[in-house]
Amino acid sequence: MEGIRLEINGKKHVVNVSPYKPLRDVLRYDVGLTGTKESCDSGVCGVCTVLLGDKAVKSCLIPVGKMVGESITTIEGLSEEGEFSALQQSFIDCFASQCGYCIPGFIMAATSLLVENSDPTVQEIREGLSGNLCRCTGYVKIIDAVKHAAMKEA
């Protein structure tokens, strides 16, 4: 069987799986990057959010066969040099994570949001993150963290 060639966090990978297997499951169970989470299985909760280029997508919905030629970034790819990204640091500083299970997805979605809009208002952050669910925080401190990261980068 010809393997599927993927570029994940800047590194080349070849996986021998069905092209219909969801990207999320390939990342978690074939590549071993478990920072991308699973929860609702229906593309609603966003815990499996990764970046294709700069665009945030829900990896539970995407067949891995479609990923050839794409540059995939997961949560592990944001801090590969051992340094936190500005958003990761802000999520720590602003107390944005509790159980933490949804947090990688939020950080990926927020990373994409800040690429599109480097100085979002609170309302724009709320809209930009409306595809991700969190059960612990009530979102106040997640929104604060994104705002804080945008201010630091400015």
Add this chain to the structure above:
Amino acid sequence: MSQSGQVKIRMESHSENRHVGKSIARIDAPDKVTGKAIYAMDINPNRLLHAKLLTSPVAHARLIGVDVEEAEKVEGVEVIITYKDVPDTRRGQFILDQPILATEKLRYIGEPIAAVAAETPEIAEEAVNLIKLQYEELPAVFDLEEAFSENPCATVHEDVRSYQFAKQGDPRFEKRDHVDEEYTDRPNLMYTDSLEVGEVESAFEDADHIVEGRYEVKSLQHCSMEPHVSVGRRVGGTIKIWTSQQVPHNIETELCMAYPEMNPGDLEIKSPYVGGGFGGKITPFVESILVGILHKTDRPVRLQLTRAEEYMVGVSRPQVIVRVKDGVTKEGKIIARDSEILFNVGAYNEQVFRCTVSGPSVTVGSYKIPNVKYTSCAVYTNLPKYAAFRGFGKPEVNWAMERHMDKIAREVGLDPVEYRLKNLLRAGDVNAKGETLGKVDTEACLIKSAERLRSTDIENKYPEYDTEEWKIGMGIAYGNKPVSRSSAAATIKVQRDMNVIAYIGAPEIGQGAETVLTQIIAEGFDIELEKVKIIAGDTANSPYDRGPTGSRFTYHTGNAVRKAIADVKQKMFDLAVGEFDEKIDSSDLKTSDGKIIIKGKDDSEISVNHLFSNYGQMVGVSNTMLKEGGELIGTATYDSRKGGKHHAFWTPVGQAALVAVNQITGRVEVLRMVTATDVGFALNPKNVEQQIEGATGQGISSALYEEIIYEKGLVVNPNFKDYRIPGTMELPYESETIIIETEDEMGPYGARGVGEMGMMASAPAIGNAISNALSIEFDTMPITPERVIEALENQGD
């Protein structure tokens, strides 16, 4: 940058502290923001088998046969288990009613009947579909009040009165039977808890106002983002399970109950980081099946609930119906209260027994009422199982009490805050159960939340709602959350250079347990936070803990840790005395960073390393072994049950809501929430805010959005599309916390528990605000757009 609205009213006495009382960043945050944090979901050993469940397709039936012959032929199937393969035992919390897999009867749609473990989830699923069931359907009962009646259309458990009742260890239940005598002819009644104080009937005769109400809370789902998942393997005689659970020690205890051949030493229950619990991850409904599989294979096995199974196989918050009658004088004093509370158990008792016992405390715990009566009933139905959800029944009952308070205030003609203040229990007051309220500022919680919300400049801040379509309303509500007595233990080991390891039974489920314990330990030894390591949530090496449930963790485990620190320091100082030239007593010593110092003489110090064995120049000092052998270990238990039958403490909370209601669409928007709570002492103020904001969010959601819909016992919305949990657009960004600190006499550094407080009064505050906006009473929650529209249409009648 943090939210500008957060306010803290702080005691000054803690200003000299090095770590406690400060908002230090959460210890678990770096791993959680980088994806390195490991949850049970991430445990993925080689040669893993995947298990799937065959669950009951019917709500009530006599089970005649389970035929696995065809299923076993599927290639890739390793193990299939049914009731024939597991012990015929019953487990539960106090009332033992639940078999591991269905035996003679099927009692709800979703009840596990068989489990298949196979090479892939798809193969397991295929085999599950080939298992043939034979059963004879029975009438089923779904309606709570019908189930409660003397002649219900179905009896869920014919033998309920003979079920074993585990009352050992809890003095509250020593003299109780299942139900009070007058209720024995209600066949679906699992348990009753009742109280009568004073002369209730005659007090009603003296009352100027008698107000009655019926309130209902629909059931909702915990929706932890990490579903229930357990990965286990048998190694020799030991079964090791990594699981998404809040109370590993309870899992161990109940598994030993279900499998009497197993001893605690045969089990290792490990909860790594847990992706949310909220009360839904306390009992072993997944693990008990996994153990049955693990007895039949040497390979590791994973059993994970799908999101839909969370709603059907897992547990949810119970439906609750409350009838309450208050007698009030014309001056606004409550002189009598009579309530009847029905809790829906579902088909088996996971934790609704506990809700039934603890829920009614809010009928007596907030206000001074001399004559009180209540009966709280746990009722079986043919619905999926229910459990505690952030408050063990109290937020549900408080919905009724605080909606009722507002209605009476209106009838008596008093402002809702003023009416509550007239009746409020304050520090030193004795409630109807005879409990004296400790050092808490109940009044501040109520007044400060209300004042802050009422000062909102609505016109200028929310001009977009100034239209015919929208109506604005304000509501306040109060809650006083009691925390039950329980025990926790901690073991602390000091190593070379004053590196400290703490072994804790409770896992980090998101509440910040690791962080506050690290602060307490670093404070206790006067060392850097980095010197502390917590090993948590593993029955193989951690002492007993009742877990992060019921807002009990910080208080109980925090105290256990402080006692363990004292214990290990005593041992350390006893050894150190001989190392000093001067003649001193062990009580003269203290620690600071890596040193042991004579108090008041900061230059008289030795390194803690002097106490450790030096086993050869080339190797250096041992990390752990003492010169005289052994290790520097302290261990202690904090058992608040020794303090009597009343609660360990109460945490009061006032919550105020500003809402806008759209009269055309029925949509309710929460514009602003203010929560004021007396936490005793905030060990980590930002961590307290996290707990308040999160619980308040869940309270808002329970008031407006979430409801499990059943059709003849089948959950028809078991997913996040049809059962909407709120996102960033629904929950208010303006959710403010006012932290009040009136030090608790017993809590660690004066801290009380805070985990559930935001849940206590947020829903009734919103209900009251909506009623204020529309002048319509809403007695059932959630107040969905459909219910608003219906009420608006009926208003014209």
